[in-house]
Amino acid sequence: MNSVISFTDIEAVQVSKSGRSGAALAELSHEGFEIARGFIVTSEVFNEFLRNHDVAVAWTDFHTTSQEKKAKPAALEKLLDAMSTARLMWEHEMEIITRFREMDGMLALHVSTISGRVEKSTHAFTEAGLFESIKTLWGKWASKATVDELHDEPPAVVVQEVIEAESTVQLQRKKDGFELRTVFGQPEGLFDPEIGADRYHFNFSLEMTNFSEKAQAFQHVPLEDSFERIEVFEDFQKDPKITQEVLDALIEHMSFMLERPEIEDIIAVIVEDKPVISDIVVTPLAEKLPLVLDQRQKSHTLIPEIHAEPAAAPLPVATPSAVEGAEATEPPLTIITPAPQQLRTKLFIKVSDLSQLDTLDRRDFQGILLAGGWHQGFAGLLDELKPRFAELTRKFQGIKFIIQLPTDPELRTQIMRAAEGIPCNFLLPPTRTVDELHKISMGLRKSGQPKLWAQVAYPSNLFFIERTVPEVDAISADLETLAIHLVGKGHETSHTPKYDSHSMQEAISHLIEKAHVGGADLSVHRPDFSMAPALLEHLIRHNVDILCVSPGEFETVKHIVGSVEKRMLQERG
Numbered sequence: 001m002n003s004v005i006s007f008t009d010i011e012a013v014q015v016s017k018s019g020r021s022g023a024a025l026a027e028l029s030h031e032g033f034e035i036a037r038g039f040i041v042t043s044e045v046f047n048e049f050l051r052n053h054d055v056a057v058a059w060t061d062f063h064t065t066s067q068e069k070k071a072k073p074a075a076l077e078k079l080l081d082a083m084s085t086a087r088l089m090w091e092h093e094m095e096i097i098t099r100f101r102e103m104d105g106m107l108a109l110h111v112s113t114i115s116g117r118v119e120k121s122t123h124a125f126t127e128a129g130l131f132e133s134i135k136t137l138w139g140k141w142a143s144k145a146t147v148d149e150l151h152d153e154p155p156a157v158v159v160q161e162v163i164e165a166e167s168t169v170q171l172q173r174k175k176d177g178f179e180l181r182t183v184f185g186q187p188e189g190l191f192d193p194e195i196g197a198d199r200y201h202f203n204f205s206l207e208m209t210n211f212s213e214k215a216q217a218f219q220h221v222p223l224e225d226s227f228e229r230i231e232v233f234e235d236f237q238k239d240p241k242i243t244q245e246v247l248d249a250l251i252e253h254m255s256f257m258l259e260r261p262e263i264e265d266i267i268a269v270i271v272e273d274k275p276v277i278s279d280i281v282v283t284p285l286a287e288k289l290p291l292v293l294d295q296r297q298k299s300h301t302l303i304p305e306i307h308a309e310p311a312a313a314p315l316p317v318a319t320p321s322a323v324e325g326a327e328a329t330e331p332p333l334t335i336i337t338p339a340p341q342q343l344r345t346k347l348f349i350k351v352s353d354l355s356q357l358d359t360l361d362r363r364d365f366q367g368i369l370l371a372g373g374w375h376q377g378f379a380g381l382l383d384e385l386k387p388r389f390a391e392l393t394r395k396f397q398g399i400k401f402i403i404q405l406p407t408d409p410e411l412r413t414q415i416m417r418a419a420e421g422i423p424c425n426f427l428l429p430p431t432r433t434v435d436e437l438h439k440i441s442m443g444l445r446k447s448g449q450p451k452l453w454a455q456v457a458y459p460s461n462l463f464f465i466e467r468t469v470p471e472v473d474a475i476s477a478d479l480e481t482l483a484i485h486l487v488g489k490g491h492e493t494s495h496t497p498k499y500d501s502h503s504m505q506e507a508i509s510h511l512i513e514k515a516h517v518g519g520a521d522l523s524v525h526r527p528d529f530s531m532a533p534a535l536l537e538h539l540i541r542h543n544v545d546i547l548c549v550s551p552g553e554f555e556t557v558k559h560i561v562g563s564v565e566k567r568m569l570q571e572r573g
Helices: 015-030 043-049 053-065 072-085 090-101 127-144 147-152 187-191 244-259 354-359 381-395 409-418 434-445 459-463 465-471 479-487 502-517 533-541 551-572
Strands: 004-006 038-041 107-112 120-124 156-161 167-174 177-184 198-203 208-212 218-222 227-231 263-271 274-282 346-351 367-370 400-404 424-427 451-456 474-478 521-525 546-549
Touching: 004 090, 015 038, 015 043, 015 107, 015 156, 015 274, 015 459, 038 090, 043 090, 043 156, 053 072, 072 127, 090 127, 107 127, 107 274, 120 127, 127 156, 167 187, 167 244, 177 187, 177 244, 187 218, 187 263, 198 244, 244 263, 244 274, 346 354, 346 551, 354 381, 367 546, 381 409, 409 434, 434 451, 434 465, 451 465, 459 465, 459 479, 459 502, 465 474, 465 502, 474 479, 474 502, 479 502, 502 521, 502 533, 533 551, 546 551
Parallel strands: 346 367, 346 546, 367 400, 400 424, 424 451, 451 474, 474 521, 521 546
Antiparallel strands: 004 038, 038 156, 107 120, 107 156, 167 177, 167 263, 177 198, 198 208, 218 227, 263 274
């Protein structure tokens, strides 16, 4: 039902589902910043909660009397009583409990609305305490929100794990730059007037202009369901609260805040000299909203017109010969794989070792992808590769070659020299930003006009795909790496990512759509396609151009592709 979403889910950046602070946390997560573990209880859960009869009646009474000063307190008390005793929908409770059990320790919650964060809760340690805190937050929001907000802006709730921190920082935007406050212990110490915080001042050029050190006599430590202020040893009071390594990392956070003027504060806990973001304050009603992906509609067109090919004749169906004298019956459907040229989806062979190509003798694939560490083990790389590439080109004449380039710039140059005169495309190493991709592609194009493919492996690639497509000739998605970064693995002991998650399917649909709008082909690869027929069908129905499969699973994948495409043609007919 997607009522509970992770910060890594694509839909988490939608303000309408996550509120402004929840969406901002999700965007920071997608940008590669470390975020405290947690999840978002979306605004949809609150909307469904309001369908409870007692809550609905009390909500209506409060909504209609919110402008009447005398009647408002009694109506609000009735609403809060109704909310405290009502249950959430069973499905929502189960989803929330499942997420809760994946976490350990105390949780911090706050309300996240379209207009900005409104109210912060205390903390929760048990399942019952979590539901109580969620409903308390909804009640606090209702008591402070205006009539328009009550009608138009249902809140989401951000739930995060409380990390036992060595120290905590608050990064605040000021008129002339940024102020960084640091304390030993938990974030609560930042707001305790008896605790002295070191202060660093940076200008908007991210240069430190001032530093003041304050002795800290107390710090906050977490208990099971609250915090306790304890005294700090005298010889510990004036120790540096953060290291230069942490300062350097926080400069990256400031740089991001320069790009996102709606972010006022970032609070991060420091664990092993790494800042982990635990809270964020977003300017209410800021003109510039956090990044929001358009809601993608699921197309009912099996093969979109923009890429439609001429209608093919119905494919033959194998029928068993009738038994003489038996009553005629409709024959069972038998999968008949179309001939290779009839498949709309192109199939490429993916290999990670050049020696694997020596065993290939078929001609029913359209391309070869040299990926992974295929170039390792080549001493005197240039001398050995050039004749090897020429030999392979002769053997697989008419087959498209895609050569994945390594991250090492010198090695990239050697490989491209070895491939001079050979018709091939180059798959660029994964990059996190468009600027990084642009630098690599421009450097390679100086030596000619090679066909370049961009690799999608990080969630941040999804948000800049429109800017990526014009830089290259095609897009290639590493589904395994993308799935691990986006939704994690299926189980603590499993190495298999959750390919069937809603977020992953939305990511694939988004990639295909944006690549095609920009006029680029989209290829995808993962270790074992044959074990995921549902994923294959999703890709084919959303008009993926190329599937890169291992030699061992080629026949199986070809049969699945043929079966799905045949079924699509029958459905169209």
